[in-house]
Amino acid sequence: xxxxxxxxxxxxxxxxxxxxxxxxxxxxxxxxxxxxxxxxxxxxxxxxxxxxxxxxxxxxxxxxxxxxxxxxxxxxxxxxxxxxxxxxxxxxxxxxxxxxxxxxxxxxxxxxxxxxxxxxxxxxxxxxxxxxxxxxxxxxxxxxxxxxxxxxxxxxxxxxxxxxxxxxxxxxxxxxxxxxxxxxxxxxxxxxxxxxxxxxxxxxxxxxxxxxxxxxxxxxxxxxxxxxxxxxxxxxxxxxxxxxxxxxxxxxxxxxxxxxx
Amino acid sequence: xxxxxxxxxxxxxxxxxxxxxxxxxxxxxxxxxxxxxxxxxxxxxxxxxxxxxxxxxxxxxxxxxxxxxxxxxxxxxxxxxxxxxxxxxxxxxxxxxxxxxxxxxxxxxxxxxxxxxxxxxxxxxxxxxxxxxxxxxxxxxxxxxxxxxxxxxxxxxxxxxxxxxxxxxxxxxxxxxxxxxxxxxxxxxxxxxxxxxxxxxxxxxxxxxxxxxxxxxxxxxxxxxxxxxxxxxxxxxxxxxxxxxxxxxxxxxxxxxxxxxxxxxxxxxxxxxxxxxxxxxxxxxxxxxxxxxxxxxxxxxxxxxxxxxxxxxxxxxxxxxxxxxxxxxxxxxxxxxxxxxxxxxxxxxxxxxxxxxxxxxxxxxxxxxxxxxxxxxxxxxxxxxxxxxxxxxxxx
Numbered sequence: 148x149x150x151x152x153x154x155x156x157x158x159x160x161x162x163x164x165x166x167x168x169x170x171x172x173x174x175x176x177x178x179x180x181x182x183x184x185x186x187x188x189x190x191x192x193x194x195x196x197x198x199x200x201x202x203x204x205x206x207x208x209x210x211x212x213x214x215x216x217x218x219x220x221x222x223x224x225x226x227x228x229x230x231x232x233x234x235x236x237x238x239x240x241x242x243x244x245x246x247x248x249x250x251x252x253x254x255x256x257x258x259x260x261x262x263x264x265x266x267x268x269x270x271x272x273x274x275x276x277x278x279x280x281x282x283x284x285x286x287x288x289x290x291x292x293x294x295x296x297x298x299x300x301x302x303x304x305x306x307x308x309x310x311x312x313x314x315x316x317x318x319x320x321x322x323x324x325x326x327x328x329x330x331x332x333x334x335x336x337x338x339x340x341x342x343x344x345x346x347x348x349x350x351x352x353x354x355x356x357x358x359x360x361x362x363x364x365x366x367x368x369x370x371x372x373x374x375x376x377x378x379x380x381x382x383x384x385x386x387x388x389x390x391x392x393x394x395x396x397x398x399x400x401x402x403x404x405x406x407x408x
Numbered sequence: 409x410x411x412x413x414x415x416x417x418x419x420x421x422x423x424x425x426x427x428x429x430x431x432x433x434x435x436x437x438x439x440x441x442x443x444x445x446x447x448x449x450x451x452x453x454x455x456x457x458x459x460x461x462x463x464x465x466x467x468x469x470x471x472x473x474x475x476x477x478x479x480x481x482x483x484x485x486x487x488x489x490x491x492x493x494x495x496x497x498x499x500x501x502x503x504x505x506x507x508x509x510x511x512x513x514x515x516x517x518x519x520x521x522x523x524x525x526x527x528x529x530x531x532x533x534x535x536x537x538x539x540x541x542x543x544x545x546x547x548x549x550x551x552x553x554x555x556x557x558x559x560x561x562x563x564x565x566x567x568x569x570x571x572x573x574x575x576x577x578x579x580x581x582x583x584x585x586x587x588x589x590x591x592x593x594x595x596x597x598x599x600x601x602x603x604x605x606x607x608x609x610x611x612x613x614x615x616x617x618x619x620x621x622x623x624x625x626x627x628x629x630x631x632x633x634x635x636x637x638x639x640x641x642x643x644x645x646x647x648x649x650x651x652x653x654x655x656x657x658x659x660x661x662x663x664x665x666x667x668x669x670x671x672x673x674x675x676x677x678x679x680x681x682x683x684x685x686x687x688x689x690x691x692x693x694x695x696x697x698x699x700x701x702x703x704x705x706x707x708x709x710x711x712x713x714x715x716x717x718x719x720x721x722x723x724x725x726x727x728x729x730x731x732x733x734x735x736x737x738x739x740x741x742x743x744x745x746x747x748x749x750x751x752x753x754x755x756x757x758x759x760x761x762x763x764x765x766x767x768x769x770x771x772x773x774x775x776x777x778x779x780x781x782x783x784x785x786x787x788x789x790x791x792x793x794x795x796x797x798x799x800x801x802x803x804x
Contacts (some may be wrong), residue, residue, distance in 0.1 A: 208527055210527050210548070210554075211549070213528070213793075214528050262479045264482050265506040269510065312575055312576045312577065313704060314704055315709060323711065326614055330607045331608075332607070335607065343606075403589050406596070
């Protein structure tokens with residue numbers, strides 16, 4: 148049975164969709180990136196009380212000066228007894244080993260989680276889940292499910308982060324040309340892309356909301372509410388296969404190329 | 409004091425030889441499964457020739473196998489790695505952990521690519537314990553980060569010192585996939601970060617003097633060579649497998665001189681501004697230290713409406729030299745003519761002169777060399793050698 152998991156934007160939203168979801172995914176304050184809303188340890192505890200599975204994103208690149216903060220955060224999370232930490236930086240695997248942490252891990256190097264053998268590599272290192280790249284085809288996702296030992300998470304709904312920088316690209320532009328506006332969208336060739344400068348850097352998102360309405364072979368189907376109205380998400384979750392929004396399958400049937408000559 | 413390795417890119421066998429000749433201790437190259445899928449790249453035979461050539465000079469060749477593999481690439485990787493082992497490459501540079509198990513079974517030395525975005529001592533420790541020999545650190549590392557990572561681990565560290573930068577954390581950009589359907593993490597990057605975009609605040613267009621872009625200036629740590637040596641960094645890496653022989657020769661030779669001058673006489677070393685000028689002359693964009701000095705504010709951006717400098721100073725490559733007639737056989741790379749004032753330089757020496765005699769292949773006197781790759785003979789009084797470069801200083 149596939150589990151409905153939601154990257155939530157508020158505790159209010161978590162309560163509101165409680166009867167529909169199996170798992171909440173929460174970006175943690177200070178150590179996550181790509182999400183507008185993040186959660187403190189006490190807020191994570193609040194969401195835990197709803198009695199569903201809880202996974203926490205620690206998905207930013209961890210700079211050397213942040214190792215102590217990371218270590219302390221991992222110790223705090225360990226006390227919560229959540230279902231898993233969705234990680235990008237390999238420091239988290241090392242610290243799990245060093246601190247003998249019991250909390251499970253979800254390998255989520257975003258665009259690099261692209262084959263079953265890499266998923267198996269991490270599984271053998273004690274990583275129980277892989278959160279697959281959004282740039283895979285349906286066949287690739289099925290093959291990973293078939294050949295990987297881990298359980299899988301797959302994005303099926305929401306904006307997809309497609310660029311993450313340490314630099315503050317919008318702020319740098321505004322400051323360079325002494326402008327007063329903020330800047331939250333970029334435009335190219337008929338398409339608008341959301342762009343967000345935060346303390347941890349800049350993220351650019353897909354121009355469309357991914358909206359896969361068909362069966363996907365994964366253990367966790369991920370609905371990402373970032374930058375989407377809570378009512379809209381709730382409507383989708385009620386019956387995602389028949390939701391009224393435009394179907395958008397991303398790379399599911401569109402294999403990327405890399406050699407053009 | 410340990411002298412760090414100077415590591416150069418090489419896009420083909422010609423550039424591999426030039427890089428090693430001009431002072432690199434090692435080169436990194438791409439065959440299959442690397443992040444420059446749209447360059448000619450090396451065949452197994454080319455790699456073998458390159459490795460043999462390098463090993464005769466007691467130098468090294470590392471092969472990039474650094475794509476994020478999809479299932480189908482994984483299923484083809486083992487035979488390729490076995491070939492690389494057979495021809496005795498010094499290491500492979502990987503980012504996909506699926507390769508680690510195979511590489512260990514085969515006995516290949518593993519370097520972890522900058523695609524892994526290793527920024528901290530704990531991730532470094534993990535890879536060290538996994539049997540990785542060297543980490544190519546993320547370009548977002550500061551000097552203090554590098555110091556602490558080095559002091560906390562026993563693994564070799566490789567640091568980028570020169571060349572173009574990704575605007576994103578390496579591996580965290582798929583703009584190319586979304587905007588051009590080319591997979592950036594499998595070698596298809598179409599450099600969307602260099603494109604111009606319109607920036608909006610909700611529905612209002614924001615217009616600076618130049619268009620909005622993600623584009624950053626290039627990296628140069630020329631000023632920080634003493635710091636890098638003192639940090640015990642093992643390898644200093646130049647970016648640019650797609651750059652020309654002239655670029656490779658110039659940049660490698662310049663860093664070779666800086667490293668040697670500092671390591672040979674630390675007390676009397678002074679940063680030579682002339683070297684910076686030489687590096688600037690072959691650059692497409694302005695260069696700065698980027699994250700190394702902890703500064704990544706607005707000055708890192710490169711707003712120039714997509715115009716980049718193209719270098720036309722490189723006018724020819726010496727193929728051979730006839731001592732008796734003092735004639736250099738030259739392959740043309742850019743237009744030149746009688747009266748142009750030029751510099752001809754090799755790995756150790758250089759000489760400047762005005763071009764007074766040019767002959768075509770039939771030894772007819774000519775005044776101008778217009779055609780790309782045209783073979784001509786130049787009168788050069790001082791002895792030069794194969795693979796010397798000719799640079800135009802002043803057009804007549």
